[in-house]
Amino acid sequence: xxxxLEVRGVSKTFPGLKALDGVSAQVGxxxxxxxxxxxxxxxxxxxxxxxxxxxxxxxxxxxxxxxxAGNETSLHFIHQDLGLVGSLSTIExxxxxxxxxxxxxxxxxxxxxxxxxxELIAGFGGDFDVxxxxxxxxxxxxxxxxxxxxxxxxxHPRNVxxxxxxxxxxHSAEVDRLFAAIREVARRGAGVIFISHRLDEVIxxxxxxxVLRDGVLIADIERGAxxxxxxxxxxxxxxxxxxxAHEHAPASGRPVLSAKGIAGRTxxxxxxxxxxxxxxxxxxxxGSGREEVARVLxxxxxxxxxxxxxxxxxxxSRLGPREAIAxxxxxxxxxxxxxxxxxxxxxxxxxxxxxxxxxxxxxGSLSGAKERxxxxxxxxxxxxxxxxxxxxxxxxxGGNQQKVVLAKWLxxxxxxxxxxxxxxxxxxxxKAAIFELIATAAAAGAGxxxxxxxxxxxxxxxxxxLVMCDGxxxxxxxxxxxxxxxxxxxxxxxxxxxxxxxxxxxxxx
Amino acid sequence: MEAxxxxxxxxxxxxxxxxxxxxxxxxxxxxITFSLWVPDTFLKLDTWxxxxxxxxxxxxxxxxxxxxxxxxxxxxxxxxxxGLGAVLVSWLLVNKGLAIxxxxxxxxxxxxxxxxxxxxxxxxxxxxxxxxxxxxxxxLLAMIAWVSDSQQILGLPDGFQKLGxxxxxxxxxxxxxxxxxxxxxWYVLERTPAGRRVYATGGNIDAARLAGVRVSLVTxxxxxxxxxxxxxxxxxxxxxxxxxxxxxxxxYLLPAFSSAFLGSTQFRGGRFNVWGTVVAVYVLxxxxxxxxxxxxxxxxxxxxxxxxxxxxxxxxxxxxxxxxAGAVARLLRLDRGRGGGMPGATAAGSAR
Numbered sequence: 001x002x003x004x005l006e007v008r009g010v011s012k013t014f015p016g017l018k019a020l021d022g023v024s025a026q027v028g029x030x031x032x033x034x035x036x037x038x039x040x041x042x043x044x045x046x047x048x049x050x051x052x053x054x055x056x057x058x059x060x061x062x063x064x065x066x067x068x069a070g071n072e073t074s075l076h077f078i079h080q081d082l083g084l085v086g087s088l089s090t091i092e093x094x095x096x097x098x099x100x101x102x103x104x105x106x107x108x109x110x111x112x113x114x115x116x117x118x119e120l121i122a123g124f125g126g127d128f129d130v131x132x133x134x135x136x137x138x139x140x141x142x143x144x145x146x147x148x149x150x151x152x153x154x155x156h157p158r159n160v161x162x163x164x165x166x167x168x169x170x171h172s173a174e175v176d177r178l179f180a181a182i183r184e185v186a187r188r189g190a191g192v193i194f195i196s197h198r199l200d201e202v203i204x205x206x207x208x209x210x211v212l213r214d215g216v217l218i219a220d221i222e223r224g225a226x227x228x229x230x231x232x233x234x235x236x237x238x239x240x241x242x243x244x245a246h247e248h249a250p251a252s253g254r255p256v257l258s259a260k261g262i263a264g265r266t267x268x269x270x271x272x273x274x275x276x277x278x279x280x281x282x283x284x285x286x287g288s289g290r291e292e293v294a295r296v297l298x299x300x301x302x303x304x305x306x307x308x309x310x311x312x313x314x315x316x317s318r319l320g321p322r323e324a325i326a327x328x329x330x331x332x333x334x335x336x337x338x339x340x341x342x343x344x345x346x347x348x349x350x351x352x353x354x355x356x357x358x359x360x361x362x363x364g365s366l367s368g369a370k371e372r373x374x375x376x377x378x379x380x381x382x383x384x385x386x387x388x389x390x391x392x393x394x395x396x397x398g399g400n401q402q403k404v405v406l407a408k409w410l411x412x413x414x415x416x417x418x419x420x421x422x423x424x425x426x427x428x429x430x431k432a433a434i435f436e437l438i439a440t441a442a443a444a445g446a447g448x449x450x451x452x453x454x455x456x457x458x459x460x461x462x463x464x465x466l467v468m469c470d471g472x473x474x475x476x477x478x479x480x481x482x483x484x485x486x487x488x489x490x491x492x493x494x495x496x497x498x499x500x501x502x503x504x505x506x507x508x509x
Numbered sequence: 510m511e512a513x514x515x516x517x518x519x520x521x522x523x524x525x526x527x528x529x530x531x532x533x534x535x536x537x538x539x540x541i542t543f544s545l546w547v548p549d550t551f552l553k554l555d556t557w558x559x560x561x562x563x564x565x566x567x568x569x570x571x572x573x574x575x576x577x578x579x580x581x582x583x584x585x586x587x588x589x590x591x592g593l594g595a596v597l598v599s600w601l602l603v604n605k606g607l608a609i610x611x612x613x614x615x616x617x618x619x620x621x622x623x624x625x626x627x628x629x630x631x632x633x634x635x636x637x638x639x640x641x642x643x644x645x646x647x648x649l650l651a652m653i654a655w656v657s658d659s660q661q662i663l664g665l666p667d668g669f670q671k672l673g674x675x676x677x678x679x680x681x682x683x684x685x686x687x688x689x690x691x692x693x694x695w696y697v698l699e700r701t702p703a704g705r706r707v708y709a710t711g712g713n714i715d716a717a718r719l720a721g722v723r724v725s726l727v728t729x730x731x732x733x734x735x736x737x738x739x740x741x742x743x744x745x746x747x748x749x750x751x752x753x754x755x756x757x758x759x760x761y762l763l764p765a766f767s768s769a770f771l772g773s774t775q776f777r778g779g780r781f782n783v784w785g786t787v788v789a790v791y792v793l794x795x796x797x798x799x800x801x802x803x804x805x806x807x808x809x810x811x812x813x814x815x816x817x818x819x820x821x822x823x824x825x826x827x828x829x830x831x832x833x834a835g836a837v838a839r840l841l842r843l844d845r846g847r848g849g850g851m852p853g854a855t856a857a858g859s860a861r
Binding site (some may be wrong): 298300322325333338339340341342343344345349352353354356357360363364365366408 | 696780
């Protein structure tokens, strides 16, 4: 087995954050390597360095091995969204990446292309119509198209395929087809790096696992030298004494929000009770339904709630954002750029947008003085930097944008504060400030629901955490038994539909 | 940079920068050029009076368009809406013999209805505003031909014509009406919660919806106001000409768009705004006038307005990327300040 790719002492520093710290690893020919770790552990940073999106710190080395003929290893990346054009057929998608040269304006050789596409797909175990738009294919089939395209036209055998969470969107039946395709890739002599949160799949597929935690390489172990529990422990770290960030009164009395039978695209069913002053987390891997809970409750995503009570009062109809806000619910979305803020508008305008009525002056106009004074107050309270409320919010750092988004909702004195990934893309300093704001809101009597993939944060901030897996509640942890490790273990739990017998099938080599 | 209020002289300098008021500088250049080229005709007071009068209608229309564009709805039917207003008010006055206020009121109502249909096509049927209003403009042109029989409608009552020709302090009434419309639209867009919501909807419709803004209502409302103002501009055209001309509408489309986009690069840093648009209307008209006086051929206005639209949009895009580049530069400086450095060439340079 020859070595294809090696990284030596790779570090990456962002302002205020060391994302990777001296990571060394290698990938050999025909080898399937799983890259594991929690959100924010540095996995994606490493992949982006390999892809050339980020430059590593000085002293880091990425070595692409050469063979005797002087062929350098090529890297191929398949991201979660696959990068296919949905309205084009498999044939056309396969053709997209190919250099055109002289044939650019010649009629496409339809039959030859079709035969070629079918052969390529069949090579990875695909058996479907290559002429229909890829958006009509099953998710696993689309992944196969992406793999076939990445590996199409190898002129030499030295290749490494990097797959970023290829199974996140797949049903368990489809996973098997995808794994067959990945094994075929390895059998042809390529190296495979794949990132996944589903440990049972990792155990089934990987020849070797590499575990990162907080930017540091924790483990690099061969197949057979670990089991499920070992991986959980490696990923989550040892259970240390966790400093409680803040204290709350124990949940009691009537819940401020009580939702029974929340359902959505990825949520089968979930019940949530939220009390005054309580901080509740929802955790789970990507695709577990975690990312939809807050959206459905706020009425920002399609879905339904069988029975919803606010302050004990039953709500008959399904809420939309406007009604939700009127009833004292606030929602901080995960995607600030698309949903959280109007980037072209100033901090001041963003901050006051949900509630302008209180700023009304004469003739139905906005009172500029009142607005500026109120905004200046909030800018100071959240510690916005630089403290320039007239600057377009798009020019601020992620952490400061999030402070504004949070401030715009706290200004409404919400009864219920729903948040998706509140610290995504936020630097360490701003993170602390945001948690402080959340604690203040809870202390003021709001019920806070935080949906996040970051188990560590949830274990620090929350009083109680609901763990989701495959669209249903997989477990609940509350203080004092709440710990990062327990959350990770629960969210990575073996899915009941995966028969253990399958896990033992050795990878054909 | 850290202070929330930069010193006064810095603020004045920023206000006078080319980026903020480029149209004023362009105007100065145009003015000097034609003053030297055709001083006899260009520098005459009558030339300027005539131009200010004749452009008032364009300015009214462009101000209406600003509302739609601020909500990010392209109203390509705005020329035809003006044409319909012009013909309809004449038809109501001449063929139906209605009283002047009634005829104008009905015309404005029809303009609002057209805007309502535009808006519903966009928010309910979910047709892109570009296509919805393009289709609507063709429908309106057909309606204009039907109402007017493709003939000029003559014999408008004197009282109505006075609306377009009465002079106050040397300028005709439409100029003052234009200023009144501009004042109202400016007030609503920039000084009221409603206006804030229009800009938020145009800036990021998803974020606005999640902040509780009724984005469909805002879009429909913007198009209704836009249609109503276009119909009003049509009334002014007919009053000024003394006839309902069925061919007049489409010629106003491009100047309105050029002005609104050029206006968006003025004063408010890339945001569509009323006063920038009014200034832009007159800057563009001055250029066209000068070229005409210098003996340029009749197709010059088309060329000038088209080129101005492309230039204005290009300028707006450039400005957007320039401010983005500025933000990136700041971030890089910040990065360097924290002790980063040039990354090693071996790191990622060889990957891929």
